[in-house]
Amino acid sequence: MNTPPLSGGIEGPAALRPLLTTVLDALYDGAVARSGPLPAGGPWHTAARVRAAVHPVLPPTGTGAEEALRTLVTAVTEGAADPADPHCAAHLHCPPLALATAADLAASALNPSMDSWDQAPAASEIETLVTAALAAEVYPQHPAADALITTGGTESNQVALLLARELHGPVQVVCGANAHHSLHRAAWLLGLPEPVAVPAPTGTMDLAALDAALTDLHPQLLVVATAGTTDTGQIDPIPDIADLCDTHGAELHIDAAYGGPLLFSPTHRPKLTGIDRAHSVTLDLHKLGWQPAAAGIVAVADPARLHPLGHTADYLNADDDTEAGLPDLLGRSLRTTRRPDILKIAVTLRALGRDGLADLVDRTCARATELAQLTEQHPEFELYEHPTISTVLLRPTTADDETLATLRRTLLTEGRAVLGRARTPDGRLWLKATLLNPHTTTGDLTTLLKLLEGSTPR
Incomplete structure (x- = not known):
């Protein structure tokens, strides 16, 4: 048996080229077979198809690269919830740009490990430059501001709490009832007291309740505000919260996992006014x-x-290596081995520029506003409120909560739409459309409402 070729070195691209053709064809074939935002038939039907494709997982004799790629990539694609489909809008799960995906291929092919300079000479320098540039977007008045790359909002929030704990001891976290669940998990993991949850009766943190909580609690306090809540996409009143933190001597962390990229848009950046007053973001x-x-x-x-x-x-x-000038990367993450995720980000920033990123943000937010307007004008639907970012909550006017939940699952099982669910502070259940696809059209939105209208029991 021939030894399988590697992806790196001079011979790597030639080895990858025919395999990429197979993968791209399988991606196409799987999407055509799925013909919708997710596979029809529900979990059991999808599981049966996947079992048939994967069996046997470890055959006595291998089937070869072409067959394995074609079979399994087709199966995964046919069974995917595809965020590129405009009716796949349940979660904060975006359709990635093709150029970012292509850059990620290069990262996988070269496989730098970002835990020492001698494993990632160029990638570590790109990370230094790009994280500084991103930190400058958040903190334009702080020339030394810095940023770390993480696996996502959960790890970023965990690191923020860890840094506060190391600086001040066992801090008491104070957050809104609208805050992301990762804060409670991070406090548990770090041995901190359970976070104090301040009421958010309108979807954002109640300022009077926050003032009262900060008055009653011990002085080592870390307030966490949210810029883009998971359920509604709302943004806490950042300047007012920062003022209260100053008054009470509390530190401030802002979870802008969702809303942070509004910084790229001159139109929407004012929604994040005051974000630079946070100690971490x-x-x-x-x-x-x-x-x-x-x-x-x-x-x-x-x-x-x-x-x-x-x-x-x-x-x-x-x-002695560090003293000799080799960059020290271990302090750039809680992880040791980690991918050069910075490469795809760097490629995107360079390729699109500020104007291109602003256009994507503006178009996405505009589609959400349009869906809200269409919902408001439709006699059979109710709108929760106009979107702050790109999340729209709606429900048929005649449906109770049980009917609404059943409607959502029916659309999932039939493979026609992927919508989330959110319970608002008034206790009501809503369908949640989290629009993240800048290519979504007015026709896509109208079709989505027709799907809901046609599936709602009379």
């Missing part, structure tokens, strides 16, 4: 940034805040 470019996962970021105004992450492993960052 979470961003996530595999949400409203059109990157393949993972593409998380945690930015800090003061780079000294990152010092507790410093760590020495003699085989990776020996003191």
Whole structure:
């Protein structure tokens, strides 16, 4: 048996080229077979098809690269929930740009490991430059601001809490009832007290309740505001929260995993006014940034805040190597081995520029506004509120919560639409459309409403 070729080196591209043709053909064939936003038939039907394609997982004799790629990529594609379909709009799960995906291929082919300079000479320098540029978007008045690359919002929030704990001891986290669940998990993981959840009766943090909580609690406080909530996409009143933090001597972290890319748009950036007053900020470019996962970021105004992450492993960052000028990468992450996720981000920033990114943000937000308007004008649907970013909550006027949940599952099982569900502070259940596809058209939105109209029991 011939030894399979590798993806790197001079011979790597030639080895990859025919395989990429197979993969691209399988992606096409799988999408045609699926013919919708997700496979019809529900979990059992999808599982049966996948089992048939995968069996046997480890055959006595291999089937060869072409057959294995064609069979399994086709099966995964046919059984995918495809965020590029305009009716796949349940979650903060974006359709990645083709150019970002192509860059990710290069990252996989070269396989740099971002834990020591001698494994990633060029990639580590790109990461240094791009993280500084992204930090400058958040903190334009702080020339030394820095950022780390993470696996997403969950890890970024965890790092932010860790840095606060290392600086101040066992901080008490104070967040809104609208905050992401990762904050509670991070507090548990780090041995911190359970976060105090401030009411958010309108979907954003209640300022009077926050003031009262900060008055009653001990002084080592970390307030976490949210810029783009998971359920409704709302943004907490950042300037007012920052003022309260100043008054009470509390630190501020902002979870802008969803809303952070609004910074790229002159039209929408004012929604994040005051974000630069936070000590740390979470961003996530595999949400409203059109990157393949993972593409998380945690930015800090003061780079000294990152010092507790410093760590020495003699085989990776020996003191004499560092003193001789080899960059020390271990303090750039909680992880050791990690991919160069920065490459796809760097390619996207360079290819699109500020204007191109702003256009994507503006077009996506405009489609959400349009869906809200269509819903409001439709006699058979009710709108929760006009979107802050790109999340729209709607429901048929005649449906109760049980009917609504059944309607959502029916559309999933039939493979016709992927919509989320959200329960608002008033206790009502809503269908959630999280629009992240800038190519969505008015016709797509109208068709989505017709699908819902036709599936709602009379």
